[in-house]
Amino acid sequence: xxxxxxxxxxxxxxxxxxxxxxxxxxxxxxxxxxxxxxxxxxxxxxxxxxxxxxxxxxxxxxxxxxxxxxxxxxxxxxxxxxxxxxxxxxxxxxxxxxxxxxxxxxxxxxxxxxxxxxxxxxxxxxxxxxxxxxxxxxxxxxxxxxxxxxxxxxxxxxxxxxxxxxxxxxxxxxxxxxxxxxxxxxxxxxxxxxxxxxxxxxxxxxxxxxxxxxxxxxxxxxxxxxxxxxxxxxxxxxxxxxxxxxxxxxxxxxxxxxxxxxxxxxxxxxxxxxxxxxxxxxxxxxxxxxxxxxxxxxxxxxxxxxxxxxxxxxxxxxxxxxxxxxxxxxxxxxxxxxxx
Amino acid sequence: xxxxxxxxxxxxxxxxxxxxxxxxxxxxxxxxxxxxxxxxxxxxxxxxxxxxxxxxxxxxxxxxxxxxxxxxxxxxxxxxxxxxxxxxxxxxxxxxxxxxxxxxxxxxxxxxxxxxxxxxxxxxxxxxxxxxxxxxxxxxxxxxxxxxxxxxxxxxxxxxxxxxxxxxxxxxxxxxxxxxxxxxxxxxxxxxxxxxxxxxxxxxxxxxxxxxxxxxxxxxxxxxxxxxxxxxxxxxxxxxxxxxxxxxxxxxxxxxxxxxx
Numbered sequence: 001x002x003x004x005x006x007x008x009x010x011x012x013x014x015x016x017x018x019x020x021x022x023x024x025x026x027x028x029x030x031x032x033x034x035x036x037x038x039x040x041x042x043x044x045x046x047x048x049x050x051x052x053x054x055x056x057x058x059x060x061x062x063x064x065x066x067x068x069x070x071x072x073x074x075x076x077x078x079x080x081x082x083x084x085x086x087x088x089x090x091x092x093x094x095x096x097x098x099x100x101x102x103x104x105x106x107x108x109x110x111x112x113x114x115x116x117x118x119x120x121x122x123x124x125x126x127x128x129x130x131x132x133x134x135x136x137x138x139x140x141x142x143x144x145x146x147x148x149x150x151x152x153x154x155x156x157x158x159x160x161x162x163x164x165x166x167x168x169x170x171x172x173x174x175x176x177x178x179x180x181x182x183x184x185x186x187x188x189x190x191x192x193x194x195x196x197x198x199x200x201x202x203x204x205x206x207x208x209x210x211x212x213x214x215x216x217x218x219x220x221x222x223x224x225x226x227x228x229x230x231x232x233x234x235x236x237x238x239x240x241x242x243x244x245x246x247x248x249x250x251x252x253x254x255x256x257x258x259x260x261x262x263x264x265x266x267x268x269x270x271x272x273x274x275x276x277x278x279x280x281x282x283x284x285x286x287x288x289x290x291x292x293x294x295x296x297x298x299x300x301x302x303x304x305x306x307x308x309x310x311x312x313x314x315x316x317x318x319x320x321x322x323x324x325x326x327x328x329x330x331x332x333x334x335x336x337x338x339x340x
Numbered sequence: 341x342x343x344x345x346x347x348x349x350x351x352x353x354x355x356x357x358x359x360x361x362x363x364x365x366x367x368x369x370x371x372x373x374x375x376x377x378x379x380x381x382x383x384x385x386x387x388x389x390x391x392x393x394x395x396x397x398x399x400x401x402x403x404x405x406x407x408x409x410x411x412x413x414x415x416x417x418x419x420x421x422x423x424x425x426x427x428x429x430x431x432x433x434x435x436x437x438x439x440x441x442x443x444x445x446x447x448x449x450x451x452x453x454x455x456x457x458x459x460x461x462x463x464x465x466x467x468x469x470x471x472x473x474x475x476x477x478x479x480x481x482x483x484x485x486x487x488x489x490x491x492x493x494x495x496x497x498x499x500x501x502x503x504x505x506x507x508x509x510x511x512x513x514x515x516x517x518x519x520x521x522x523x524x525x526x527x528x529x530x531x532x533x534x535x536x537x538x539x540x541x542x543x544x545x546x547x548x549x550x551x552x553x554x555x556x557x558x559x560x561x562x563x564x565x566x567x568x569x570x571x572x573x574x575x576x577x578x579x580x581x582x583x584x585x586x587x588x589x590x591x592x593x594x595x596x597x598x599x600x601x
Binding site for chain 2: 021070075078101192197204208291
């Protein structure tokens with residue numbers, strides 16, 4: 001056995017050569033006794049704090065408050081129990097560390113390290129064991145066993161491929177490209193579900209809206225996903241301030257007299273955004289400051305978003321309520337791998 | 341260049357900057373209405389008095405007829421409610437040119453003067469009236485519904501705790517803790533500055549009152565005590581935890597590592 005390969009460089013100053021500095025408690029017995037008493041005092045203080053914390057629990061009015069500088073009024077029982085229990089744990093720690101530093105032996109100890117490599121005999125023995133195992137398994141001598149094993153191993157990953165395929169676009173069934181908006185779906189206010197009359201939207205107004213059909217989507221059918229994709233903001237601009245829209249013709253415009261509907265989902269990483277500034281017509285995303293100009297086809301005017309905010313084509317029904325002309329014409333939300 | 345020669349211009353500059361600061365503050369605070377039409381013997385007809393106050397304090401920007409111009413918004417469509425909101429919060433008259441009017445600690449006009457100006461501006465055209473005490477009575481409103489409406493329509497800018505937040509290019513949504521119920525109602529009606537309007541058709545009065553109730557609740561929420569750190573949530577609390585907690589841990593680690601003497 002050749003265990004005599006210390007890595008330590010003998011030319012470097014060895015810890016053993018450094019002169020040891022003795023502590024007061026090593027040299028003076030009275031200093032050692034003083035340190036001992038200090039450690040014991042910390043342990044005793046800890047015990048007192050723990051007892052105190054039980055007394056606080058038992059005898060403090062649960063509604064009492066105590067005023068602290070800067071912090072203000074806090075619940076008395078929470079504060080005093082936390083304080084006493086915390087100090088109880090802290091004093092045990094301080095006592096233990098103080099004792100270790102003052103009284104436990106602090107003589108420098110050093111150990112040499114050895115090469116990580118095993119010695120030759122061990123390595124040869126391992127190689128022999130492995131060869132004997134291979135021969136014993138008949139992997140080499142029995143062709144039929146070897147080939148059937150390799151065949152089984154080759155087929156093993158197939159279920160993984162089938163499962164991973166569900167993450168891809170082939171199985172998504174259009175989930176990334178469609179929302180529950182359809183031609184004729186009414187726009188209703190979010191949370192309160194009131195239908196919106198096109199003429200009731202004031203210039204400079206903002207409405208957070210959802211499709212009326214959202215209420216009919218059951219939780220097991222993914223109402224949260226449906227909501228996350230279909231939320232929109234409805235704003236109204238003075239028509240002469242609208243520079244461009246994402247579609248529509250003179251006879252079938254995508255707006256209704258300046259009322260515009262845009263997706264509420266940021267095209268960067270999908271934060272819901274409705275920080276709408278009515279004088280600049282900008283929609284700001286608070287996550288990464290992407291800014292969209294709703295007067296100019298939802299164009300990105302600032303920030304990391306790469307695509308315009310998708311516009312929902314709208315019109316009004318016979319009763320004057322806002323309805324969608326169709327689903328969004330482009331996928332909403334952040335970009336994804338297969339997005340055209 | 342030696343140190344003494346370097347020091348003298350630096351000191352001069354510092355003195356200049358320190359003395360210029362109060363001067364700049366005085367200039368910024370200066371353009372306030374003068375006393376000409378603000379004496380005790382003002383005209384008794386509020387419309388006449390309001391017109392005088394408007395001409396003196398507002399017309400230089402918003403034009404004599406109230407239609408604005410040169411990028412300055414008109415006041416007529418904002419009506420009495422808008423006048424009361426802007427003047428009672430001290431946002432108007434504008435003291436300095438900034439990217440948005442900022443709330444002053446107090447209004448520059450008395451209640452009577454504000455009412456006279458509001459009456460005059462209401463007489464110029466059609467605009468929303470100041471909501472009545474009954475309209476802003478939020479005591480019986482639905483707090484839970486107010487919270488839902490607030491988090492859907494207001495929290496995106498004013499933050500979920502009503503503390504306000506940043507917008508584009510240095511603009512900001514103000515902290516709501518100082519806003520009175522009437523001012524909150526007026527703001528929803530008129531959409532001051534960059535805030536969108538929330539009309540009665542899509543945010544009926546009962547929901548506006550519920551929103552006011554929720555903001556009143558936010559002013560004094562059920563409070564278990566302690567340092568609120570601005571009620572900004574994980575940002576300020578995390579910063580405090582890291583800064584204070586880490587400092588203490590570093591001090592303890594240094595103490596453990598120091599050799600005893």
